[in-house]
Amino acid sequence: MNYRGPGRVRAEEKPMPEILHPEDCIVKVLRSCICGSDLHLYNGNVPDTRVGSTFGHEFVGEVVELGSEVNKLKLGDKVLVPFNIACGKCSFCRQGLYGNCHESNPEATAVGGIFGYSHTAGGYDGGQAEYVRVPYANFGPTVIPEGMDLDDAVMLTDVVPTGYQAAEMGGIQPGDTVVIFGAGPIGIMAAKCSWLFGAGRVIVIDHNEFRLEFVKNYAKCESYNFKSIEDPVQFIKQTTDWLGADVCIDAVGAEAAGSAMQTITGRKTLMQAGSATALFWAINAVKKGGIVSIVGVYGPTGNLVPIGNVLNKGITIRANQASVKRLLPKLIDHVQKGTIKPKALITHRMPLRNVSDAYRIFSDKLDNCIKPILIPPTVKE
Amino acid sequence: MEKIAKGIPDIKDWGIDADPENDPTYPMKPNRTDEEQNGYTWERSVQQAETVEILKSTERPNLSAVFGTSVPPKGLSGAIRRYAYKNSEGQFSHWLPLLIADRVNVVEGIIDDLKKGKVPNIYAEKGFNAMWKYNRKAAIGMIAANVAAVSALGLFLFRGRIFNEGKSVKKALQNYNM
Numbered sequence: 001m002n003y004r005g006p007g008r009v010r011a012e013e014k015p016m017p018e019i020l021h022p023e024d025c026i027v028k029v030l031r032s033c034i035c036g037s038d039l040h041l042y043n044g045n046v047p048d049t050r051v052g053s054t055f056g057h058e059f060v061g062e063v064v065e066l067g068s069e070v071n072k073l074k075l076g077d078k079v080l081v082p083f084n085i086a087c088g089k090c091s092f093c094r095q096g097l098y099g100n101c102h103e104s105n106p107e108a109t110a111v112g113g114i115f116g117y118s119h120t121a122g123g124y125d126g127g128q129a130e131y132v133r134v135p136y137a138n139f140g141p142t143v144i145p146e147g148m149d150l151d152d153a154v155m156l157t158d159v160v161p162t163g164y165q166a167a168e169m170g171g172i173q174p175g176d177t178v179v180i181f182g183a184g185p186i187g188i189m190a191a192k193c194s195w196l197f198g199a200g201r202v203i204v205i206d207h208n209e210f211r212l213e214f215v216k217n218y219a220k221c222e223s224y225n226f227k228s229i230e231d232p233v234q235f236i237k238q239t240t241d242w243l244g245a246d247v248c249i250d251a252v253g254a255e256a257a258g259s260a261m262q263t264i265t266g267r268k269t270l271m272q273a274g275s276a277t278a279l280f281w282a283i284n285a286v287k288k289g290g291i292v293s294i295v296g297v298y299g300p301t302g303n304l305v306p307i308g309n310v311l312n313k314g315i316t317i318r319a320n321q322a323s324v325k326r327l328l329p330k331l332i333d334h335v336q337k338g339t340i341k342p343k344a345l346i347t348h349r350m351p352l353r354n355v356s357d358a359y360r361i362f363s364d365k366l367d368n369c370i371k372p373i374l375i376p377p378t379v380k381e
Numbered sequence: 382m383e384k385i386a387k388g389i390p391d392i393k394d395w396g397i398d399a400d401p402e403n404d405p406t407y408p409m410k411p412n413r414t415d416e417e418q419n420g421y422t423w424e425r426s427v428q429q430a431e432t433v434e435i436l437k438s439t440e441r442p443n444l445s446a447v448f449g450t451s452v453p454p455k456g457l458s459g460a461i462r463r464y465a466y467k468n469s470e471g472q473f474s475h476w477l478p479l480l481i482a483d484r485v486n487v488v489e490g491i492i493d494d495l496k497k498g499k500v501p502n503i504y505a506e507k508g509f510n511a512m513w514k515y516n517r518k519a520a521i522g523m524i525a526a527n528v529a530a531v532s533a534l535g536l537f538l539f540r541g542r543i544f545n546e547g548k549s550v551k552k553a554l555q556n557y558n559m
Binding site: 069109270318 | 392393425429430437445458462466483490507511512515
């Protein structure tokens with residue numbers, strides 16, 4: 001996959017990745033996903049996204065080459081690779097903040113290294129490819145348990161941990177009303193996981209009917225189209241006895257629809273770091289003293305959000321890139337026991353050579369697409 | 382817990398991860414070690430060799446132990462990026478030039494393709510096939526917008542010629558009528 005500019009990608013031959021550090025390994029990709037946050041890159045909203053980059057931070061594969069100091073993996077291991085690149089040694093990693101590693105991104109201190117996510121996130125080529133270089137191979141890549149479906153495994157690299165952490169950061173207490181803005185894969189997973197923390201009511205807001213129908217069935221929650229309810233904030237207040245939700249989750253980020261002003265200033269003219277409609281609604285719809293959990297991705301500049309209301313309502317905001325490695329043991333267990341069935345979200349399987357069409361379908365939500373995966377030509381299914 | 386669960390839909394494993402004691406929760410440093418109070422003192426991995434130009438944030442003293450090496454800065458966009466990286470992440474003079482460089486880089490990418498004898502198939506790169514298949518209206522809109530843009534560009538570039546030719550015709554007609 002080769003990025004050529006906003007809205008333009010193509011499949012192209014690139015040189016094989018090489019071991020550049022003794023703790024690197026090379027992984028032959030077996031599956032990769034397109035993530036909703038890839039669309040921020042695709043649309044040219046993330047600064048320092050260079051033409052010629054390869055995206056893709058959700059992938060699984062087989063280890064085909066090892067650096068001289070890698071001793072936790074062996075050739076032929078099938079691994080799932082967390083989207084964030086973490087050393088496991090810096091003081092942030094040692095506190096479980098694996099999405100905030102200080103030894104994987106020289107270009108920015110605000111974010112750790114992420115595969116295929118611009119030079120702002122370290123300048124790594126990503127996994128929408130046949131082969132990919134994986135740093136810190138003794139720490140990041142996790143051997144896929146025997147018998148686990150690769151489609152489930154690839155969803156554990158980002159979607160499941162991010163959705164789970166969205167609910168976790170909400171500090172959900174038994175009986176809480178949780179409102180999730182966004183019925184994309186992360187919002188769907190956040191809805192599912194909110195029940196595991198004991199939510200009393202889970203509500204999802206979006207505008208794509210097929211996704212709303214999907215989340216209603218998959219997560220057994222309420223789902224509403226913000227185009228029909230007109231004012232989602234007032235609707236949430238009304239449906240929570242005029243108090244607001246205990247927890248609101250922004251599972252959309254910079255590509256949000258629903259407000260012309262946010263769309264024009266955030267997506268069309270880049271006067272702010274993406275359209276902050278979902279976050280705007282989340283802050284206004286949560287109850288006083290409530291919690292807003294942010295996993296939707298925004299750019300690094302700034303956004304139009306009602307920060308005054310955060311102060312006046314005494315809201316707690318928690319946000320972070322998912323700490324995948326921290327959550328994996330628990331989430332692998334949940335998947336193996338059938339508590340979470342992530343591969344059900346995969347609606348499209350496409351050859352890597354059709355990456356341009358795959359991005360278009362996912363970006364424009366065509367053909368009822370929820371989650372597309374790309375299969376490299378080296379993989380026989 | 383059971384009392385609360387009575388009003389809940391039938392959810393498999395409802396509440397299995399509930400932990401009222403876990404408040405405030407992640408990322409509120411549940412495993413705080415205060416190691417960072419000692420500064421930048423942790424044991425680092427071996428430093429990756431800098432084999433290509435890497436632009437470093439001014440907010441850190443060194444390169445991270447590992448880093449990506451894809452698409453090193455070059456050309457005009459590279460020069461803009463080098464300027465941007467002289468400013469800290471806290472300044473718009475860091476991020477806005479990077480966004481400008483990204484747009485300049487798109488033009489450089491097309492020029493690079495042409496230099497290699499490759500005409501980029503922009504329609505295919507934009508996933509036009511999928512759009513045509515699943516959203517014909519948008520696909521036609523895209524074609525119409527492109528035709529309009531090319532026509533407007535053509536009119537702009539050749540406006541002098543068209544205007545002069547118009548004047549010549551008018552003059553010829555006047556002469557004929559005389």
